[in-house]
Amino acid sequence: MVSRRTPGRALRKLLHVATKPMKADHGRGGVVVQAYRGYGSAQEIYVLGRVFRQPGFGQSLAEGSLLRDLVDLLRRxxxxxxxxxxVTLKLNDSKLTVSTGKDGYFDIHMKLDTPLDNEKSWHRATLEVAIEHAKRQPDTIExxxxxxxxxxxxxxxxxxDIDDTVMYTGVANKFKMIYRLFFETAERRTAFPGVATFYQALFEGPDGNRDRPMLYVSRGPWGIYEVLEAFFQRNHIPVGPILFLRDWGMTLQNPLPRQAVDHKRKLIEQMLALYDDLPFVLIGDSGQHDPEVYVQIVEQYPGRIRAIYIRNINHDESRDAAIARLADQVAKNDCELLLAxxxxxxxxxxxxxGLIAPESVExxxxxSYKEAQRPI
Structure with a gap:
């Protein structure tokens, strides 16, 4: 049974979620460096993040109070x-310095002088950020x-994809999407039945020892990064870099959402170039343009895409027929598209x-049966 919420309670929930990242800074003001999970190969790596300032007022207000949430929202x-x-990135004997853009974002692509050990999946790099000041020595944050x-x-x-592929967000219904993105915490967001078990099987491979790259993209804003991380952990979904498609703004510099034209396609192309010796599986949903974008990738990179899985969220005969035609189209390039x-x-x-172990299907x-009993 799903409880009903009054507008006042919904507003409190929105404030709580919107200010969640502000709680993590322990009331500090000044400069904050936020590094997102990076990715790469033994020869090159990518790291994205942002450097920003935020006010430090309101530190003495009680945590969890409405006034504190309002103040934290203002700070954000x-x-x-x-x-x-x-911003200087250091990993072993490799080092590269870049400058942040006007909004504080940095995007580092560094070639490595010495290849990384490919016996482990996660590596830790150091970020040093130097902030110039007009009248005093620059601050350095590590x-x-x-x-x-x-x-x-x-x-x-x-x-x-994440939205309406891994978890219910209602991208086809904009009001429902906004509600689920901002009003629901990670604990209340719902993964599709069986998705975590299926993704775990893909991660492990047919022999259980593949440890494959699991990369995720979302139409959501950078601001929900922490909530999505908590969602993945709670639902036991294999962790990978979460690559958002756009920054929605929500700052004085950029108060309106930025567009994500062709961004997903470009991200996939970047991955194809980075992992040029590996085949790919692409997973999306039928609600937006995932099938069309994926088919373009198949035609541009023949032989690289092994399979495409599209979660059917429309249940519309005309849309189903259009996707069936796309399946026939990619079959000419030895790729299989399944609308599921x-x-x-x-x-x-x-x-x-042969992508997963046969026993994984059961x-x-x-x-899926157990999780289907949960309310959405």
């Missing part, structure tokens, strides 16, 4: 990206960045292709 709104900060590199055992790359109503259907198909079926 008043965040100001630090432009032209010098933090760490986690970087995922596929181990030698990896034989496949999985790229999955459930994670179990995807798992059965993946087992037939685990996905059993888990």
């Amino acid at each position: 709104t008043l965040r100001w990206g630090v432009g032209n900060a010098q 933090t760490q960045a986690e970087i995922y590199v596929p181990p030698a055992s990896a034989d496949l790359v999985v790229i999955s 109503k459930s994670s179990q259907q995807m798992a059965s198909h993946a087992s037939e292709l 685990r996905v079926r059993a888990r």
